Amino acid sequence: MEVHRYEKIWIGISLLVIVGWIATVVFGAVGPGIAMVDDSGGQIADPSNPTESDAFRDPGVYQVGENEYEVYVLARQFAFQPGTSEPIRVPANSTVTFYVTSPDVTHGFEVVGTNVNTMVIPGQVAELTVEFDDPGRYGIVCNEYCGSAHHTMEGTIEVVEQDEVNGTEGDT
Amino acid sequence: MSVDSGGPAPDGVSRRSVLRRGAAASVALAGLGTGVASAQPYGGWFTDDAPGGATSNYDGTTVDRTCEDSITITVGADGNDGSFAYDPPAVRIDPGTEVVFDWASDTHNLVLKDGPDGGWSGYDEIQDAGFEHSHTFETEGVYKYYCEPHLTLGMKGAVAVGSDVPTVTPTPAPSGDGESDGDDGGGLVGPFFDGSSPIVSATLGFLTVSVGAVFAGELLGALDEWRAEARAAIEETDGEVVEAPETESARELDHDSFVPRGTWTLVLVYLLILATMWVFTYFVEFLGREPTVIG
């Protein structure tokens, strides 16, 4: 097999570069600690009734620690609950874990302009932990086709000053 | 990258959405603030031109339910390509009648588009099957409402309170307040081809005609040429199909006398570009974003 010297070197460089890309991704996982959505959110035996499952609570924001919150979001044709008719309100400087599932079809949950993005699949709970440092507003869009009015599916997250949060406990 | 993160958020956002509503006729919600100039029932609320398009289960009639104490409107009844209808979509009742909105399917609400001052204000929260909202309508007038998640499917309704209240009113033509000041935060280009400007239409028309004429002329010429060329070519070879001759090389190079130095340069440059863009995308664009998923 005749292979040009340049081509041999090229194969070597290519392999090095590939290892380099993989190393970058591993760095992102262990350095800044970016974790993938996985199976930790649990499953829902009857996808159309998520709240009856142990893996999912009534939609809303729950305080679970000093600066820790859990947000249960139902993505459904064609709204986020909460998120669409009222914003998801969480305090700044908090660690928020989103639990997102769908009682009907597959949706997406993308917080625009951030790295918060997941698929929402009936029967599965997507679990994402996010740190919100500064107050601000973020838009949420559904980025997976979910029916004829998919393009209307949007919501907002409001990150507010600590002292402005009141009565977020389990509201629906 | 957030929506006005840190800025005077609520204001910015609402101003923007108001502008947006006014701005593009093609945006579903556009026209919510402007009337439709026609003598259709409910100002054209159920027609194609209104926000969300036509309401399929509205057949042009208003169901007369006057002289009743309490009536029911089903929310999420069959219609509009799914369970996206109010049934009946349009009713007339007497003042003092209680209306029970009964949710038959999930994820709907009742957003008031317009109604008389001091009357019913809708029910904005999204609710599921089994929920009920009731309201006794005292104030006379026409109430138009829609379902926020399903507006684009045509899920709209109307209640006329009072037997003398007309459902057909001459509404004013849309005024100039629909003009955008161009500061459309979403940055979406407004429709160029909405035909609103006669200059634009005239220019477009002229362009179409002239380009069309040029094309037609070219095409006719090309067809003639095509036929003549084909005939000549066939005669040349007596109808046989003959391949082109193999192109002659200026020189023959075998494997060892060809050194791919130029290739080497090109692929190295490519790799350099790849690596640079990768570093930018990963470390600047991706890791630079907040917030990020950490578990």
Place this chain on the structure above:
Amino acid sequence: MSGVVDATETETRTDRDRDESLATGVFLEAYPREAKVVRICFGVALAALGLIGVFGLVQALHRTGFYRGFVSSADYYTVLSAHGVLVAFVFTTFFVAGLFTWAVTLSLDRPLPHPRLTWTWLGMLSLGTVMAVSAVLGGLLDFVPMEADVLFTFYVPLEAHPVFYVGAALVIVGSWLAGASYFLAYREWREDNPGERIPLQTFMVLTTFLMWYLSSVGVAVEVVVFLIPWSLGIVPQVDPLLTRSLFWYFGHPVVYFWLLPAYLLWYTVLPKLAGGRLLSDPLARVVFVLFLLLSTPTGFHHQYLDPGIAEGFKFVAMTNTMFLLLPSLLTAFTVVASMGHGARQRGGSGRLGWLRALPWDDPAFSGLALAGLMFAAGGFSGMVNAGMNLNYLVHNTLWLPGHFHLTVGTATALSAMAIAYWLVPQLTGKRLRFHGLAVVQPYLWFVGMTLMSNAMHRGGLAGLPRRTAEPQYDQVSFEGVVGTVGEMQLQIAVGAVLLFVSLALFLTVIVGTWLGPRGGQLRVNGDIPEPLSGPESAPRVLDNLRLWFAIAVVLVVLAYALPLWDMVADGVFQPGTPPLSP
């Protein structure tokens, strides 16, 4: 796959001069029946391409807000379903079937065996296409009582009419039978030529089809076992995660099924058009073997952001995907070097000056070369997609259409158009007409795609979602990283118009040629010269297809057994959802 015979016999290479045997004249006259099959396949593929362009233009103008008068926003998704289904099931499948029929016939120098088998698969492909496409278009046409607004990924529980699923299944099974034709032709050839190396083009076809058999089982199971019974009401519910995993088990290798025909052309035809010869036959074989091995155990990279799948499995898929870059990087070198060889034989010189010596006014050459160049750009966005956690940045944004319009939308589609300029005359015996239009067409595509794809990538970084009729919201706004969103929308629309015009030019040339009279001197010559470094010097083991297939199966089992087991352990239909019409 019974035709897979490994070539371990002793070296008894008959000194048959392939150059001479291939020079039997125009393909049409040497193999009239095969030429007809290829013509039918190309005819359907190119007609599909025309429709794809029409729908593409409608989408681009609609979603950028420039013109929304063609369809309502609810019907946008019907149009998008048609665009995607025509790409995924019609254009690509027919193009592959046609091209591979040509390649196998030519390189084995014999007609396909069992004509009835050939007509059977052609019939199945056509019937499946008619069923699937009419189910989708039923969403736009009132007189067709069917709908399939489920996009080409048909994620459960959005439901299509059963006819859609049956049509899709027929296309898959038809493609399997087409592969059987190629394997049987190879077996016959092997009986006559024991010990010879598999001709390169046939080698490429066979490895591609082994990969295809291995991977399309996934979608076949999804459709036949789950979706058809479910849409008919026989099975009440199916598991959305399991079915989409089966889809993506097939969904990545399928893109290589679309791409490898372009590779075949870049390796075997492009060097010749450039005036040179392929640098290395053995390396080309290595590349195709790598694709066979690594294409399938990567599907989870489309599910990086799916809940319900453990991170470890995603990481394995990422590693495989990254190593899949290797064959593409190797190809870049070999193909560019082969063009360089051609340029120098044509008298070119200098470190980069030889580029000027290439036949840029030959549309077959320029189309294939530009397709390769755009594919190289697509390689970058593909790496970003593959970068697991980096996927948070771009998943389901407009970045994705930006990416695959460079890959399948240009590497495959533009290569198909380019090769049509070269092959259609050989298949019809008709000289290419409107040559002037053909010369500019690939460049127009290149410019249009540069505008559209570049803006789509940047739009994706700004967060604009894909598959969305009106990406304009009340409470959400988008900010470009580079450039403004308005400028991106403008570029997408302008790019789309240029692409559409380019496609129209292409179809004018092809239809004009096809309708023209037969005979006369063609502009093309069908000879394919020998590679500079031939197969003799390649290790024999490269031709041992059984071995490579076995390893590929093992890799798939390693990557998929555990995660699939996780999904089915609680019941194959659990957690399940009933059908929902979109």
